[in-house]
Amino acid sequence: MEIVLVVLQAVVVIGAIVLGVRVGGVGLGLWGVVGTLILVFVFRLPPGSPPVDAFFIIIAVITASAAMQAAGGIDYLVSIASKVIQANPKRLTYVAPLVAFVFTLLSGTSNIFFALIPVIYETAYRNGQRPERALAASTVTSALGITSSPVSAAMAAYLVLMDGSGFALPRILAITIPAAIVACLVTSFVQQRIGKELLDDPVFLERVRQGRIEIPAALAEQAAARGLIAGGAASGADASGADASGAATPGADASGAAASGSTRTGKRGSDAAPASTKHIEHAVPPGGATAAWIFLTGTFLVVLLGLFPGLRPAFPTGEDGTLEPLGMSPVIEMIMFSVALAIILVRKVKPAAIVEQSLLKAGFVAAIALFGIAWMADTFISANQETIIDPLGDLIDAVPILLAVALFLVAGLTTSQSATTNTLIPIALAAGLAPGVITAMWPSLVGVWLFPANGSQIAAVETDLTGSTKLTQVPVWHSFTIPMLVSWVTVVVVGLLVQLVV
Known part of the structure; x- marks a missing residue:
């Protein structure tokens, strides 16, 4: 009887995710909350812990990002990226993916990549290159920037889960960034040989x-x-x-x-x-550079305080009163909210304009999706530790690579790196998998490109008038499939090697 109940609960969890994906947007998070409601009121499971810290980290970061966007900071970053891309047309397939990765890393969102799509296409087309090569590779590698960014929504979720494991932000970045850079280069090398000349x-x-x-x-x-x-x-x-x-x-x-x-x-x-x-010029509003540098300074402070815990104030914890540095969650929240205010004051941005920015709307959707799915997953996992989670953990412990496969597939099905992180990483931690190994496999979230259900993929296909970047009638086979698989295998293999020495 217990097994039957667990199966029914699992059906509720999977069903909520599937329905949420079909609705899209905040629907993913709302269906997650409904799934939690069913688990609690119908199956009488105790509610899990809602991801409050991760939720507010996302809100803080997207508020700062939206303030930067309202002040023209995103335009400034795009103008720099555009110049770099257009200055190296002969090496476009190598330069564009690296630029997409770096600027996603700096901004914490792959939304910035939308503005680079026409630049990459135009540069390839004008110089007689097959646009698919640079476009598909850049689209894929922009996702690697998410797991390498100290201010992304997925990183917010991951930091909260890894709190107490001894694996703080600097050690995470020491694995994900080098692995991602190597993956960018290998993907570009392979992609340069894909498809016919125009x-x-x-x-x-x-x-x-x-x-x-x-x-x-x-x-x-x-x-x-x-x-x-x-x-x-x-x-x-x-x-x-x-x-x-x-x-x-x-x-x-x-x-x-x-x-x-x-x-x-x-x-x-x-x-x-x-x-x-000919060059595509991106107009930068006055003060856009200042807004961008204020945001990047905040990002640098986050990394600095994560790298040197001694710079954070320490407070007594536990019964013995041992002093412990302030956790990174409140640090990120305080710094990024302060960054938003600094941009408002320095650039005289109207607060109402921030609410209207596309980054704030996209980030809010990500926060709701994270909250609902993570709450539901924690409710299900906590209540079924012995019945299903321990055996599943034993399986992952015996064959660790299964974690990478699970992250890849679930990211593709949910199209949410944050929700996938909160669903699967706790299982890996419960299995006793080493934090370094988990971190090395975490960039498997690049599987978000498995199905052509993302705006960046669709925009790249529609922008490429040569027809080289394409989708097919087989949902998992498209221009992004090969670079996605190459990036996935490379980033995991390199990450597993790097984690041995960090």
């Missing part, structure tokens, strides 16, 4: 014949030699997702990226400008 790609050539896109000027001579165009005429236009002024819109959604990704006809013939001489 002039050999039947999909691209068919689109050229249909008049949906033109052969870029960089390929004009080769195309003329093959008889694909007359007299070497080719488009010198950009085919990016930039707006009419040439500026990409940060935080644009998939439809915006597609709408702004139309090909525009520029000069033709022998007087066409070289493709590589």
Whole structure:
């Protein structure tokens, strides 16, 4: 009878996650709370511990991020990333993924990657490169920045779970950042060899014949030699997702990226400008640089205080009154809320404008999803420790790599790194798996790209007018599949090696 009850409870948990994914947005978190309600009122399970610390860390970080966005700080970061990407067109497949990773790491959100999609596509197209290579690799590696960022929502959840394990923020970053960088490079190396060149790609050539896109000027001579165009005429236009002024819109959604990704006809013939001489310019509002540096200073302080616990005030704990440094959860909350206020005061940002920012809305959705799913998971796990969690923990303990597989698959199914973290990491900790091993496998959350259910994937496909970046009728096989698998295997293997020495 007990086994039957556990199975029914598991059905409730899985059903709530599935229904939440179908609804999307805050629906994932709300269904998680409903699942908790059923477990408590129907099955009479004691409610688990709601992830209050993780919830408020996310709220603090997204408030600071939204203040930075309102003050133009995101525009400043995007302008820098855009210049770096466009300055290295020949090494685009290597540069773009690293830039996507670094800027996600710094900002704590992969939303910043939306604004880079048209820049990456435009740079590839103008220089006659297959856009899929850089676009797909960059989309995937942006997710690696989430598990390497001290101010991401997933890191907030992970820090709370790892509290007391002796594995603080610096040791986590010492594993995830080097492993992610190596994964970026290996993914780029493999991706550089994926797909046909544009002039050999039947999909691209068919689109050229249909008049949906033109052969870029960089390929004009080769195309003329093959008889694909007359007299070497080719488009010198950009085919990016930039707006009419040439500026990409940060935080644009998939439809915006597609709408702004139309090909525009520029000069033709022998007087066409070289493709590589045109650049997408991103306008930065006055004070945008200041806002960005205030935010990055706050991020640096978080890392510094995590690296040196002695810099934090210490307070007596327990019956013996032993002094313990202030935990990182309140530290992050205090610093990031202070960062938000500093940006408001220095840049004279109206508080009402912060509430309207896309980053705040996205972060709020992430916080609700984390809260609901984590609360439900903790309720189920705490009540079934002996029946299911201990045996499952023994299995993970016997075959540790199963944790990486579980993280990868659940992240793909829920499309939420934070919810996946709160669902599976407690099981790994209960199994007695070493914190270093768990941390090395944690970036398996890159499995969030398993299904094409994310805005970044859809935006990349819609922006790429050459047709090289694509989805297929098989949900798990698309342009992002190979770079995702390469990144996953590489980041876990390197992480397991790095954790041996940190």
